[in-house]
Every structure is written in structure tokens, then in C-alpha cells.
Amino acid sequence: MRSPGVLDVTDVKDPSCPTGGALLKVLACAVCGTDVKMLEQGHRDLRYPRILGHEVTAEILEMDVPSDTLSIGDRVQVWPGEACGNCPQCLSGKDHLCPSIGIMGFNMEGGMAQMMSVKDVSRLVPIGRTDPVLLTMAEPLACCINAQDKLGVGRGDTVLIIGGGPMGCINAQLARQRGAGTVLVSEKEQERLRAVPTSLFDEVSSPDPDELRKMVRKATSDKGVDIVIPCTPNVRLDKVLFDLLAPGGKICIFSGPRKDDSPLPVDVREMHYHEQMLVGSYGNSSDHDRRAVQMLSQGSIDLSWLITGKFSLDDARDAFGHASARKGQKAVITI
Ligand SMILES: [Zn+2]
Ligand SMILES: [Zn+2]
Numbered sequence: 001m002r003s004p005g006v007l008d009v010t011d012v013k014d015p016s017c018p019t020g021g022a023l024l025k026v027l028a029c030a031v032c033g034t035d036v037k038m039l040e041q042g043h044r045d046l047r048y049p050r051i052l053g054h055e056v057t058a059e060i061l062e063m064d065v066p067s068d069t070l071s072i073g074d075r076v077q078v079w080p081g082e083a084c085g086n087c088p089q090c091l092s093g094k095d096h097l098c099p100s101i102g103i104m105g106f107n108m109e110g111g112m113a114q115m116m117s118v119k120d121v122s123r124l125v126p127i128g129r130t131d132p133v134l135l136t137m138a139e140p141l142a143c144c145i146n147a148q149d150k151l152g153v154g155r156g157d158t159v160l161i162i163g164g165g166p167m168g169c170i171n172a173q174l175a176r177q178r179g180a181g182t183v184l185v186s187e188k189e190q191e192r193l194r195a196v197p198t199s200l201f202d203e204v205s206s207p208d209p210d211e212l213r214k215m216v217r218k219a220t221s222d223k224g225v226d227i228v229i230p231c232t233p234n235v236r237l238d239k240v241l242f243d244l245l246a247p248g249g250k251i252c253i254f255s256g257p258r259k260d261d262s263p264l265p266v267d268v269r270e271m272h273y274h275e276q277m278l279v280g281s282y283g284n285s286s287d288h289d290r291r292a293v294q295m296l297s298q299g300s301i302d303l304s305w306l307i308t309g310k311f312s313l314d315d316a317r318d319a320f321g322h323a324s325a326r327k328g329q330k331a332v333i334t335i
Contacts, residue, residue: 004041009313009317015117021117022062028333029053030055030330033167036324038052055080057076077135077136082104083101104118137307158225159225163230173303183202184225192327195306227249238264249277309328309332311331
């Protein structure tokens with residue numbers, strides 16, 4: 001990416017193996033909604049030109065450090081963060097909140113390339129013989145694990161997903177896996193739900209507030225939902241959403257709010273008397289990432305249906321086109 005709106009496929013110098021790190025041959029890299037947003041609008045962490053891509057699987061070509069768990073030729077998934085390892089956040093398992101973290105595809109070169117390097121091999125999670133294309137879903141799944149751990153999604157919960165794109169679908173599938181009773185979705189482009197298994201959502205509505213209210217009322221017999229996860233920036237966290245909550249309900253600030261979003265008017269009395277919670281969630285820790293790799297490689301969650309487009313590196317622009325058209329679901333660049 002040369003600047004907002006300008007994506008180029010070009011030759012660059014091969015990276016070398018950093019001291020104490022590893023050199024990787026990229027196998028696959030998925031396109032994230034954030035990549036599309038970055039290309040359209042730029043991002044506070046981007047320096048140009050930048051190789052994008054943070055949902056990456058790769059093969060180890062070289063390693064400059066002895067390892068008990070990794071060898072040359074191993075296939076791995078790459079946790080996107082490069083954290084310091086010594087601060088209170090890193091030491092308490094919240095390394096994604098490390099104040100000095102770098103993130104590949106943002107402020108370090110990412111995975112939409114034939115090769116990449118990592119300075120810290122602890123970011124590499126072995127995937128064995130599982131499909132490297134499927135395992136690119138580990139990073140977005142890890143973001144959902146982070147959110148749903150914070151929300152405590154569990155048995156019998158009624159979950160409302162706003163936006164039926166890839167993150168909405170992964171959150172829905174994960175909520176099912178954790179035992180949620182009812183999963184609802186609101187989505188403007190209902191065509192994009194064609195790839196979705198019919199059992200994933202109990203009810204679908206348009207984002208129109210009246211339709212949304214009607215769906216929640218009907219599906220919960222007027223009780224309201226336990227959890228709301230907005231998975232699109234095109235939603236205001238306003239009274240409409242709070243009014244859909246059952247007592248004790250929680251809303252996650254999951255999708256990155258827009259820069260120009262005005263401050264949120266929150267009814268703190270309602271929040272107090274009904275013990276409502278508003279929970280922030282951004283990215284994922286290396287622990288969430290490992291759990292996501294494990295779930296996908298053991299088959300305890302199936303996301304293979306989510307990949308609706310595969311593209312070569314030369315056709316990277318088409319992969320972005322697939323993701324931004326919002327007709328299919330996930331686009332993956334295979335290398
Ligand atoms: Zn992402
Ligand atoms: Zn740190």
C-alpha cells in the first residue's frame with residue numbers, strides 16, 4: 001500500500017533472518033475488514049509504503065535461535081503482535097495491550113508477500129498438517145475469543161450480532177460453540193448470508209431499528225438479549241442497542257468506532273439499575289491466538305465455509321475487491 005487508495009503488486013528486496021528471529025515463506029494471508037478500511041481511509045499506525053496483512057500462515061525457512069518446539073520446514077500461524085515481553089501487560093497475559101507493541105501489516109511489514117521475517121519466534125504457533133488457508137482464520141477467531149471471554153458468553157445466552165460479515169459470522173459460530181441458546185443477526189446485505197450454514201442464525205433482520213426491535217422482541221418473548229456484539233463500524237452504540245438488552249446485558253465495543261463518531265450518550269441510571277455493561281475489546285493476546293489455532297486444527301470449530309474467495313498474490317487487488325464488495329465472506333491470498 002503506497003498511500004490511501006493505492007495498492008500495488010511489485011518486487012521488493014527479500015527480507016533477511018533477524019538476529020534471534022526467523023525468516024518465513026508465506027503460505028496464505030487473509031484479507032481483514034481492517035485491511036479494506038486501511039486501504040480506503042489510512043490508519044493511525046501505518047507508515048508508507050507498507051506490506052499489509054496480519055492473518056498469516058507460513059513455513060519456516062531460517063531460524064537464528066535454537067528451539068525445542070520449532071524446526072526449519074515447520075508450518076506455523078503467526079501472532080500479529082511483537083510485544084516487549086517485560087511490561088505489566090505482557091507479564092499478565094495481556095500482551096496485545098503492551099504499550100510498545102508493533103503489529104505486522106500496520107507498523108511492521110505484513111504477510112501479503114512471498115516472504116516475511118519475525119524478530120521473536122514465540123509469535124509462531126505450529127499448525128502441523130492442517131490447511132494453512134483455513135488456519136488464516138485463527139487471527140480473526142482469536143479476536144472473537146478475546147471479546148467473548150470478556151463478555152462471558154456461555155450456556156443459554158441470547159446473542160445479537162450486528163453485521164453478518166466475517167467477524168459477525170465467526171462471533172456467531174464461537175457463541176454457538178460456547179453454548180449460546182439463541183443467536184440473532186442484523187445485516188443490510190442479506191445476500192452475503194448465502195454462504196452461511198442455516199443453523200448459524202436463528203433470526204435475521206435488517207438494521208432498521210424497528211425491524212431489529214421486532215426481531216428481538218419475538219425471539220426473546222420480550223425479555224431482551226444478554227449480549228450485543230456490533231461487528232460493523234456502521235452502527236451507533238446508542239439507546240436503540242441499550243434498549244434491546246435484558247437486565248444484566250452487555251454490549252461489546254468490538255468493531256473499531258469511526259474517528260468522527262461523536263461521544264456516546266450513556267444512560268448511567270439504566271446501566272446502574274439494570275447492571276448493564278459496556279466492554280471494550282481490541283485484537284487478541286498471544287494466548288487467545290494459540291487457543292484459536294488449537295480450536296481450528298482440532299476441528300472444534302468449523303470455519304471452512306467462511307472462505308468464499310481465494311486469490312493469487314498477483315490478484316491481491318481482486319481479493320480486496322471481494323472483501324469490500326460485501327457480497328461474499330472471507331478472501332484469502334494464497335502464495
Ligand atoms: Zn484482522
Ligand atoms: Zn510489553
